[in-house]
Amino acid sequence: MSISAKPTASPSSDTTASAHDRVYRALRARIMYGDIAPGEALTLRGIGREFGVSMTPARESLRRLVAEGALSLSSSGRVTTPELSNERIEELAALRALLEVELSSRALPRAHMALIDRLHSINVTIAEMVSKRDAVGYIRTNLEFHRTLYLRAQAPAMLAMAETVWLQLGPTMRALYGRLRRTDPPQNHRLIIAALKAGDEPGLRLAVRSDVTQGLRLLVV
Amino acid sequence: MSISAKPTASPSSDTTASAHDRVYRALRARIMYGDIAPGEALTLRGIGREFGVSMTPARESLRRLVAEGALSLSSSGRVTTPELSNERIEELAALRALLEVELSSRALPRAHMALIDRLHSINVTIAEMVSKRDAVGYIRTNLEFHRTLYLRAQAPAMLAMAETVWLQLGPTMRALYGRLRRTDPPQNHRLIIAALKAGDEPGLRLAVRSDVTQGLRLLVV
DNA sequence: AGGGTGGGTTTGTGATCACAGCATAGGCCA
DNA sequence: TGGCCTATGCTGTGATCACAAACCCACCCT
CATH class of the missing domain: 1.20.120.530 (GntR ligand-binding domain-like)
Known part of the structure; x- marks a missing residue:
């Protein structure tokens, strides 16, 4: 299963061994620098597949970004990048x-x-x-x-x-x-x-x- | 196992069914209103036991509070309430x-x-x-x-x-x-x-x- | 007697699984 | 032909487990 790791993220800043932190940093950079359009949806399994991790670290990084206001959480738990009024x-x-x-x-x-x-x-x-x-x-x-x-x-x-x-x-x-x-x-x-x-x-x-x-x-x- | 639920938290605001949100709200109130002294340690299993949930929601609420700066995370992953300089x-x-x-x-x-x-x-x-x-x-x-x-x-x-x-x-x-x-x-x-x-x-x-x-x-x- | 070291215990991390809700797309009936 | 309805997949949630690292305390050696 670990073969499916597809590090499409930036190859830099891999000093931390923690999986959720790596995912968090990559997503945060994408969002802050405008790599993701407003209204785009992110799924736990999709993030996990992309970074070669399970749902657990994917969920942690997503919820951390939600806590920081970088992503918005719908009532049903779906996570999207926000469309600001x-x-x-x-x-x-x-x-x-x-x-x-x-x-x-x-x-x-x-x-x-x-x-x-x-x-x-x-x-x-x-x-x-x-x-x-x-x-x-x-x-x-x-x-x-x-x-x-x-x-x-x-x-x-x-x-x-x-x-x-x-x-x-x-x-x-x-x-x-x-x-x-x-x-x-x-x-x-x-x-x-x-x-x-x-x-x-x-x-x-x-x-x-x-x-x-x-x-x-x-x-x- | 669910018998061990000890709702020592505030009995109000139980409108949300989500477990991690309930834990988060209770801990947030405790921290914001000074119910916890600086330097106190919080453990995943301890939180889970206290609120009658498993480690997963406990971990989510703790990490959310860390993301908001309410708790500090040591290098080994231990979570404590911060002692401010x-x-x-x-x-x-x-x-x-x-x-x-x-x-x-x-x-x-x-x-x-x-x-x-x-x-x-x-x-x-x-x-x-x-x-x-x-x-x-x-x-x-x-x-x-x-x-x-x-x-x-x-x-x-x-x-x-x-x-x-x-x-x-x-x-x-x-x-x-x-x-x-x-x-x-x-x-x-x-x-x-x-x-x-x-x-x-x-x-x-x-x-x-x-x-x-x-x-x-x-x-x- | 003091300090280093061993093991047992506790801790966070990540994977996997069962489950419930929802959204959508296809089919079915009038 | 158009509208409704169901079924199937996909989604997040939470529980449990295996594992490695950290921690703590007692014990032993000098």
Whole structure:
């Protein structure tokens, strides 16, 4: 039975031996980076078959993702990726603004030149993803930009909450970036970097708020 | 085997037939309202025995609580209620301030007289709990005060995040209210109600922030 | 007497199975 | 020909079991 293992997931990050954790990480990345469309259904046996595990670890990883709001659970127990209402999207955008403005503000006094260089280089990668029309790559790199900045805030609980919001917005973000077709240079990211260099806290808060809010605004139909 | 069911949990809210959900709800309430001390260990078979279920639902509810940050998972898989560091407590307090100030601000334009009456009556119950030295009852009623207000904000995702923070602080809050021995009338709650009546948004924000922050400040050793 | 080490016990992990609910697709009847 | 109804598969739920690792405590060696 163990021959049927089909590791179609990413071959990286196999340091943990735990089966449910491996499944969880793979699914989480898929959802957060928009690899799954809203409304898609996931079945226990299907997940188990794909990752070569039994129903038990599949169920654990699915329920963990449900607990984090990444998947929604119907009354009959069926698990699907959620289709967010406009009110929910606006709320999550407000949450992003609230949390990420605070995180960036806390990161500001700790932002050295090495961090700014790193952010700049991530920005270059984002531009590449945009020109390649790679939606998933764009989302992943964009979030990496934010995570790199917020890691300096030394606020793990707050960062975890922000990532939970990203996770909830994942499937919807794909729909967004699949829709917008203009080659959008990360203008707000440049404003963020400039404010970091200048030590300008109000400017930084404004830039982060704009960056977080403007993309989601297009999504509200 | 099913005879060993000992429903020591609350007899209410048994509308759901799902076993793991029943266990989850009971444990969540215990943790959030400070019924379990920090550092206590929970075992799968122990939970199962107590609720008269097998290991499967016990495991699901425990892992869900771990996913929500209510319990911490050691490297060997043992589940305990977390002992929070001072930095973590300060971070969670900041998170409470951030989220709950926003929630109260959104609830303000929707706050009618009926809500204010209800808040006042909850406040009376809080005073009773204080005089009875009932720590768990105090925490539960205090959170009910906040939840009642925030429900008017019509922001379910934001409220869910706030409740997650309460959950993480639960075991620690018990340690706090077990320590403070003064009969503390809910002064800040009266300020909140006054600001609601007057439609005074800056005052409301300040009162909520004070109420949320001051209690946790005592806790930082 | 103290510290390391052995075994017995307890723990989480994952697989498998029986079962009940549901959804769908096909057939059946008017 | 159209609408209803049943049957079959597929789904999640929960119980049980085998197994390996961790833990604990007593015992033994130095």
